[in-house]
Amino acid sequence: MDTSTCFHCGTEVSRQDVIRFDEKDFCCTGCKTVYEIFSQNDLTCYYDFQSAPGATPSDINGKYDFLTDDKIVTKLLEFEEASTHIVSLYIPHIHCSSCIWILENLHKLQPGIGSSQVNFPAKTVRITFNPDQISLKTIVELLSSIGYEPYISLENYEGDKHKIDRSLIYKIGVAFFSFGNIMLLSFPEYFEVEEFWINQYRGFFRWLIFFLSLPPLVYSASGYYVSAWKSIRAKMLNIEIPIALGIIIMFVRSTVDIVMDYGQGFFDSMCGLIFFMLLGKLFQQKTYNFLSFERDYKSYFPIAITKILPNGEEEPVQVYDIVKGDRLLIRNQELIPVDGILISEKASIDYSFVTGEAVAIEKKSGDKIYAGGKQIGKVIEMEVLFSVSQSYLTQLWSNDVFQKKLESQHKNITDRISHYFTPALLLLAFVSFAFWIFINVDTAFNVFTAILIVACPCALALTAPFTLGNVLRIMGNRKLYLKNALVIEQMAKVDTIVFDKTGTITTNKKTAITYEGNELNSEELYLLKNTLRGSNHPLSRRLYDYLPPQKKATVTHFEEITGKGVFATVEGHDIKLGSSQFLKHLSENTHKKTKVHVEIDGVYKGSYVFNNQYREGLEQLFDQLSTQYQLVVLSGDNDGERKILEKMLPTGTTLVFNQKPEEKLAYIETLQNQGKNVMMVGDGLNDAGALAQSNIGISISENVNVFSPACDGILDATQFSKIAFFMQYSRNAMKTIYMSFGVSLLYNVVGLSFAVTGNLLPIVAAIIMPLSTITIVSFVTLMSNWYARRNYR
Template sequence: MNVQNCFHCGNDIVKQEEIIFDEKSFCCVGCKTVYEIFSQNDLTCYYDFENAPGATPQDIKGKYDFLENEDIVTKLLDFQEDSTHIVSLYIPHIHCSSCIWILENLQKLQSGVSTSQVNFHEKKVRITYDPKKTNLKEMVLLLSAIGYEPYISLENYENKKQEVDRTLFYKIGVAFFSFGNIMLLSFPEYFEVGEFWIEQYKVFFRWLIFALSLPPFFYSASGYYVSAWKSIKSGLLNIDIPIALGIVVMFVRSTIDIVFDYGQGFFDSMCGLIFFMLLGKLFQQKTYNFLSFERDYKSYFPIAITKILANGTEEPVQVYDIEKGDRLLIRNQELIPVDGILISPEASIDYSFVTGEAVPIIKKSGDKVYAGGKQIGKVIEMEVLHSVSQSYLTQLWSNDVFQKKVDQKYKTITDTISRYFTPALLLLAFVSFGFWVFRDVSTAFNVFTAILIVACPCALALTAPFTLGNVLRIMGNRKLYLKNATVIEQLAKVDTIVFDKTGTITTNKKTSITYEGEPLNESELKLLKNALRGSNHPLSRRLYDFIPHQEKIETTAFEEIIGKGIFATFGEQKVKLGSSQFLQHMSENTHKKTKVHVEINGIYKGSYVFNNQYREGLEQLFENLEKQYNLVVLSGDNDGERKILEKMLPDSTTLVFNQKPEQKLQYIEQLQKQGRNVMMVGDGLNDAGALAQSNVGISISENVNVFSPACDGILDAVQFSKINYFMRLSKNAMKTIMMSFGLSLLYNLIGLSYAVTGNLLPIVAAIIMPLSTITIVSFVTLMSNFYARK
């Protein structure tokens, strides 16, 4: 029978069942239909990434009718508003670049889909769609029709996706069982024991060894064959090709030895090779999982939310201490960290964190509000439905909408070396085999197999991710939370550091405040305290804490103009506070101190004067940083404290005052045009634009639930004086990567020199290979920990 492969899924086609369409062969109507869908929507380049990457669509008639039930759909959705629904679907078939490409182009196949993002590691796709144009059932049916049927379980939906895959453990167990028993049965021939009973049963033992070698060869090593075959089909050469080739060569050669009675073969070496390589893979997997767990666990943002206690008092608590049923106070510009029910009469919520759209949505009392929304306007209260989902907050923070384009230099080095490594390795193996085959056939096979196994670039490929992953963990332990590992590379390149003043180099906790002007009575203090209650500006928070406890009253209107001030109304009463320009009150400010002016019902009352307390260790920090970086203090305040800062900070520090938020952004832009790599350190409020513009944006957090989605890291305020430590650690991380590259290349050169000369047995190469991985991981861990302690 003539058999060929399906153009879409790659399965064998029996000639009588072949379906020809567009001069291409398909194994069934389903595969042809998928090709037609892609063809009609100009998506046929799906097949350019990899040959036959698709899966045969399954018959799912009626299977997803339950998705017509709105209550069920609501449970599955991550986010649900009038014109935007977001769902994360687990798709087991995701396996290659073609899958990523087609799943991130769903908007071309289905109207109503705005974006779709693939998480390749977790095999999930996150789809944002308009429920007025499409629905979840239609999307699930579309995904199933193109061979990407999602797994949806209404019972324990979350946990099912996180089941541990134990296949690797089973493969290691099978390989170890065969390896141990084959070694045991091979001892008589190893030691050339010539007793009669051994000679009589030698043939039986050899065939028993052959039988024991079959499960490891066909089952335990199957992953290498599949990976190598897919690599060859896609026209690329990955590292699994020489490994698979080495295993097959050893098996064939050992089988020939037994069949023609040349000897017992190398089945013990083959099974040992498979066992040790799988052990190395398990070690890599466990180390990655450990780093991932540490990252997830340590990534709790050092941000606080205000919890309203049973007696009505307010206290800041860490976001991960929030529990179901708690009542929270959300101020202007604060991030809503959990799903909940709105208690206040009305709220205006900006979901740009979630959707990328900055149009506020009006919610009424009793409506559900979702984690990731940002409160705009007056203060609101909400009741918590679920405790905080750290992974969800991290996912929002890492949303592609807010990602900066970063230089992937070190990843490119790894990719480049790996790309050319395999062809060079295969060439060296065949040349060495050709050289030795005319001298000693047995040595030739040993050399060929040892070269293929010992020269594995796994250790090389692991260098950058393990180093950066470990440094990410170390920084997290020390309360600098970075968005991802590439930020460390960017930190290492920084040559200019720009600091905001208020709330960044000054602290919110130790400021002395005095009042100048007409004394305020109790009712005026009540209005002022409640107007400040909704603001998150550092000066507002300090003043709010400074004013004595007052009865709480609801604002009828609230507006905070960034960099200027607050306007709040309470029925007929109006409160205005902020800069003198905002109040249009040009008072004399001979000392040019930081002031917040107060106007009630159109009458100017006076001002609160702030004697700023600078953060502990500021002078020493600037002194240390000055040696390697250009330093700038960029402030929205007047220059009243210029002389103080000039005395405190090094002479080379540039001081720039009276900067509006947009001017801060432009200043950063100008520095970048001069070729500077700029890090901005701010509080995430007035300097959100500057944080986004900078090469690295670090947001200082001090019991305030506000940070910019565009910031690359969040630094707990107590660690402010350690900024120089983090900068040095990032540079040393890059140094560790380079040293590790050198170590890995040295290991490969030494291993190959022994293998080429015939002095390295395949079984020894198999043991050395995972040891090299362990060596590299241990080296980068020790070095990064050494630099961390240093």
């Protein structure tokens, strides 16, 4: 019967059942409706990425009525504020670039949806929406109507994972069963036991082998056929095409052999080929899962938060030590690491880290506050509802709002090679087949199949991601936490490193602090200590630790002006702390030391003088870096320590002082305009703009919970002296990638030379293929681990 293909989902449908609309054929009203929706909203580009990418929408009438229950909806939401809700939905149908494109353009289909981001490996979409304009039920019904029905299970959202997909294991089991039994039944043929075949057993066993080969052919290898077919329909040539072609050729040739009584064919080789290729795929999958596990559960923010002990004392603790019921102190500009209940009277929370919107939200005592918010203003206290979710913090940090446009050179190399690899491979296979067919038919088929299998570029494709993933993990173990693998590539290109001074090359630990001016009485110290309690600036933290303990006071107003100072109202008294320019008092004296000036109720009191303690190993670090990088120190302080730094640091180090935050950003932009690849190392407080502007921004984490969401990496302060190692290690990682590219290409050249000359059987090629992947993974693992141990002391 004459059939047609549905324009939306690709289903074959008889001509008499076709629904014709807009000169296109559809299999059902559902598919036609989806097309109409896309067409009316100017989203027909959906069909440009891949032919017939959609799925037939299912009838969901009444299925999601439970989403009108606010209690249930609250359990599903990741983030819930008055005008912003965020939910992550698991969508099993996500399978191609068209799916990603349409799901990230949901805002064009439905007002009220702000943004949507697809996590392709996890098959989830994270949707930000306005509950005043659209409900979660409406979103789910919209997704279902366009063929992307989400899987919603409350058990899943309470902590259980999605069902594990074991289909690959089952396929390997079926292929192994058939492969083993076919080899067993083929022993008489292998050993040419003619006596055994005198009777009718020869035909019986050959047809038994034939039927045993069908499950691997139809079931185990089905993924290769589906991928190859989608590739052909999309007018692309992926590596699955030669693999699928090789399997089919072997089956057809083997079937002809037993029908015509030429021999038993290659059924054992075909099943062995499928088994070993699936084994290689399983190895690759396990490898990626291992790296994903390392990233999700061992890559945490090395940031500390202040915990209030039962006796009222304050103690800095690591975020992963926080448990439900703990009481936390959150200072100005600090990140809220966990969901909790606000204890303080009121708070102003900036959720731009979560939503991308920088409008602060006012909260009152008893309100729920969410992880990822940033406290603006005076210090607040909160009670923890849930312990920190490291994967959630990583997700916030990796929010596309803060991603830089980093391009992977090696991904492009792999893509370019793969783009030409398949057509070249097919051409070589057919030319070799045509040559050998006139010499030996059996050899011709062996050559054709061996070429298609042995040259699989799986190892080539795995080289860059596995190397960078392994390096990412190793750096994390050494307390440099990078946002993604592309940062490693960019680090290898850096030629200029810019350091902030205060809190970066200087330490925040207690140092020699002296006071100049009118002596402060106990009440003034009390006011000063409580003002400093809400500030996160490195000098504020050092001065807060330096002053004697005081009782807590009520701060009615708190304002911290970045790069200048703090203004607060404590129990009716106005306190100003900061630079002399901020206080508009006297200018810096001739000694030009680092100072924090104090003014209480409009009366200038004096200043605290800081003798900066530079980080251990600073001189050696700059000596190591100066041989390969242009070094710059940018500081918001005066140049009082210029002579000290000139003596400490190598000749040629550029020292720039009195820089406001916006001037730091402009300085880095100027370097970039000169063609420099700039890495900025700062404390994340006054350097947020500079960290975002630089090619790579690294935030130093000590004992405060502050860094820029736009930074590309977080370095534990204890590892500051190891920056030279990390820079060298990133270059060695690139070297490892190029070496493994060479090994992979060498393997393909050698394998093809044997295959073309007829000296490589298909079954041997199938065994070699996963071995090549294992070789590459082993090589990059050994090299990256060796480089990691080589210079890390």
